[in-house]
Amino acid sequence: MDIRQSLAAAAYAQPRLAPAAAQPEGGGNLFTQAITNFADTVAQGEAQARAAMTTGVDPHSLVTALAQTELAVETAVTIRDRVVEAYQEILRMPV
Amino acid sequence: MTDFSNALSVAASGMRAQAQRLTHVSENIANADTPGYHRKITSFEVERAMGAPDGAVRPGPVRLDQTTLPMIFDPSHPMADEAGTYEGSNVDLVIELADAREAQRSYEANLRIFDQIRQMSSSLNELLRR
Numbered sequence: 001m002d003i004r005q006s007l008a009a010a011a012y013a014q015p016r017l018a019p020a021a022a023q024p025e026g027g028g029n030l031f032t033q034a035i036t037n038f039a040d041t042v043a044q045g046e047a048q049a050r051a052a053m054t055t056g057v058d059p060h061s062l063v064t065a066l067a068q069t070e071l072a073v074e075t076a077v078t079i080r081d082r083v084v085e086a087y088q089e090i091l092r093m094p095v
Numbered sequence: 096m097t098d099f100s101n102a103l104s105v106a107a108s109g110m111r112a113q114a115q116r117l118t119h120v121s122e123n124i125a126n127a128d129t130p131g132y133h134r135k136i137t138s139f140e141v142e143r144a145m146g147a148p149d150g151a152v153r154p155g156p157v158r159l160d161q162t163t164l165p166m167i168f169d170p171s172h173p174m175a176d177e178a179g180t181y182e183g184s185n186v187d188l189v190i191e192l193a194d195a196r197e198a199q200r201s202y203e204a205n206l207r208i209f210d211q212i213r214q215m216s217s218s219l220n221e222l223l224r225r
Contacts, residue, residue, distance in 0.1 A: 060114070064107040067209070068100050071216050078223045
């Protein structure tokens, strides 16, 4: 009886643990990918700006790169604000 | 965000192509009095380079206007033949000015689109911020 109970508990715990462990992994991957994209966009914008100042690169590419960087930074800042806001909301929860 | 990003690239490619066209127009105007000069015609084609977004435009190969060059009568000109004439350029300033105006209008249209894309993305972020 005791053994069967522990076996059943182990059997229940196993599938419950697996998705719980897998889900943050997938979300973390997506998040990492988004951050990498963001970093790439910003780096490209900086490279274009540097090239425009040092060598006479096409100003259209500079404007495009800066607009895309602005878009990416704005999005990242907005998401960060939302995350911080959610965190503070949790902190304010009466325990 | 990739849609906005692609649209920005396409609008920038349009602006780049129109700038190239304006370069050729200014070359034509500068050479309006050059003997034997054929005016340059800018063509446009769809960008097929790797990494470029679908639908971007790029200036195609430059073609020369093959209409016959006018014979200008000026016996004192160094290039004049026995009849006292030499080949001028086939640049028509009215056509060049019209072409330049067209390039300007097209450039402005692309610029407006560029600005509109930025405004749209800003309003989307504004919605996210609330």
